[in-house]
Amino acid sequence: xxxxxxxxxxxxxxxxxxxxxxxxxxxxxxxxxxxxxxxxxxxxxxxxxxxxxxxxxxxxxxxxxxxxxxxxxxxxxxxxxxxxxxxxxxxxxxxxxxxxxxxxxxxxxxxxxxxxxxxxxxxxxxxxxxxxxxxxxxxxxxxxxxxxxxxxxxxxxxxxxxxxxxxxxxxxxxxxxxxxxxxxxxxxxxxxxxxxxxxxxxxxxxxxxxxxxxxxxxxxxxxxxxxxxxxxxxxxxxxxxxxxxxxxxxxxxxxxxxxxxxxxxxxxxxxxxxxxxxxxxxxxxxxxxxxxxxxxxxxxxxxxxxxxxxxxxxxxxxxxxxxxxxxxxxxxxxxxxxxxxxxxxxxxxxxxxxxxxxxxxxxxxxxxxxxxxxxxxxxxxxxxxxxxxxxxxxxxxxxxxxxxxxxxxxxxxxxxxxxxxxxxxxxxxxxxxxxxxxxxxxxxxxxxxxxxxxxxxxxxxxxxxxxxxxxxxxxxxxxxxxxxxxx
Numbered sequence: 001x002x003x004x005x006x007x008x009x010x011x012x013x014x015x016x017x018x019x020x021x022x023x024x025x026x027x028x029x030x031x032x033x034x035x036x037x038x039x040x041x042x043x044x045x046x047x048x049x050x051x052x053x054x055x056x057x058x059x060x061x062x063x064x065x066x067x068x069x070x071x072x073x074x075x076x077x078x079x080x081x082x083x084x085x086x087x088x089x090x091x092x093x094x095x096x097x098x099x100x101x102x103x104x105x106x107x108x109x110x111x112x113x114x115x116x117x118x119x120x121x122x123x124x125x126x127x128x129x130x131x132x133x134x135x136x137x138x139x140x141x142x143x144x145x146x147x148x149x150x151x152x153x154x155x156x157x158x159x160x161x162x163x164x165x166x167x168x169x170x171x172x173x174x175x176x177x178x179x180x181x182x183x184x185x186x187x188x189x190x191x192x193x194x195x196x197x198x199x200x201x202x203x204x205x206x207x208x209x210x211x212x213x214x215x216x217x218x219x220x221x222x223x224x225x226x227x228x229x230x231x232x233x234x235x236x237x238x239x240x241x242x243x244x245x246x247x248x249x250x251x252x253x254x255x256x257x258x259x260x261x262x263x264x265x266x267x268x269x270x271x272x273x274x275x276x277x278x279x280x281x282x283x284x285x286x287x288x289x290x291x292x293x294x295x296x297x298x299x300x301x302x303x304x305x306x307x308x309x310x311x312x313x314x315x316x317x318x319x320x321x322x323x324x325x326x327x328x329x330x331x332x333x334x335x336x337x338x339x340x341x342x343x344x345x346x347x348x349x350x351x352x353x354x355x356x357x358x359x360x361x362x363x364x365x366x367x368x369x370x371x372x373x374x375x376x377x378x379x380x381x382x383x384x385x386x387x388x389x390x391x392x393x394x395x396x397x398x399x400x401x402x403x404x405x406x407x408x409x410x411x412x413x414x415x416x417x418x419x420x421x422x423x424x425x426x427x428x429x430x431x432x433x434x435x436x437x438x439x440x441x442x443x444x445x446x447x448x449x450x451x452x453x454x455x456x457x458x459x460x461x462x463x464x465x466x467x468x469x470x471x472x473x474x475x476x477x478x479x480x481x482x483x484x485x486x487x
Contacts, residue, residue: 078381102274169382
């Protein structure tokens with residue numbers, strides 16, 4: 001009963017944080033403002049950013065711990081998770097097909113926020129006591145906003161991030177893996193927990209280089225595996241795609257009328273769930289991706305900022321869209337559960353949609369395996385985020401105890417019920433974003449100024465290190481960054 005009260009209180013707080021008067025307007029407003037100040041960088045430079053991040057993959061002779069591609073996949077590992085499967089279904093179940101439109105809006109505006117925070121992550125990164133690059137909001141909020149307020153924002157972010165990593169980046173993901181493997185293959189949850197905790201600890205002991213190698217191999221395979229299954233379903237149901245797109249765009253502005261077991265939604269519900277689940281999926285504006293970006297081998301902060309920006313595009317515009325369109329074109333979103341007489345639970349909605357769309361058990365297997373891979377990669381990415389923020393609070397001595405505790409928490413998450421943890425995760429995620437978004441607005445002038453100067457000289461991101469050194473020489477921001485790189 002005590003847990004029920006705690007969950008109710010957390011739910012109330014989460015409703016305020018993610019409600020229409022705090023985080024949603026702050027997220028959308030910051031993304032829109034940065035889009036204006038950066039002159040639509042997410043649209044005009046997307047091609048060059050994809051080419052640098054996915055094809056070239058690294059800057060030669062650059063400072064950093066892992067390649068730009070590995071930094072991208074580490075950040076994607078943390079974001080491409082249960083939000084891409086269950087989160088999309090939750091948004092559509094509550095807000096109707098129109099919620100997917102608002103997930104797209106959140107992604108497009110969020111790409112500007114993701115660029116800005118990744119740029120700052122590299123721009124104000126430090127070299128820590130063991131010689132590794134370390135950065136993110138826990139550093140750039142203090143180093144960029146040089147007064148007491150900046151330090152308060154930085155420390156607040158670090159505390160919220162450490163708390164959040166055990167929820168959204170650990171126990172909830174482990175629970176999703178264990179429950180799906182038990183339901184699909186009759187594997188006891190404790191066995192999944194032991195194996196998962198062991199694998200996690202082995203990877204974490206190797207630090208960011210080990211995480212980077214694992215995610216660089218795992219993330220592209222898991223995304224391709226899942227997207228190809230979704231594209232097959234959409235091709236088979238190609239005649240239903242235009243109608244599905246029509247529903248998405250029309251219901252984004254009209255809401256969804258109640259039909260059968262569906263309770264119906266207003267426009268505000270579609271917006272709220274679309275934005276909340278969108279940010280849950282791609283984490284734009286939360287500041288987390290900046291932590292991975294700070295470790296990248298890059299010759300200029302702008303270059304890694306643009307590479308990191310593509311993460312939101314891949315996560316939401318590609319993977320989330322595939323999930324949403326499969327759910328809508330197969331009609332599962334409005335189906336009635338014959339046992340309960342109400343709408344199918346979002347927890348099984350995506351699985352049902354893939355099962356309807358693919359022959360035999362292929363749909364079930366793809367969703368189960370996809371969810372396991374997505375969730376495990378999220379655990380690895382968030383372990384790194386939590387570790388870096390704990391290091392900011394207590395120093396490097398806290399890193400190894402954190403890795404052990406984090407791995408044990410995975411085991412716990414696989415074997416217990418997590419209603420309170422889910423509610424706690426929602427609150428911590430929201431609280432993480434607030435100091436970061438405030439910082440992005442304050443530092444927007446610096447971001448815009450230094451971005452414009454760099455792109456004026458290297459619009460296609462093709463300059464080598466010597467060329468960059470030549471045109472950046474004498475620039476105040478450049479000299480400051482180079483000085484911190486050598487420290």
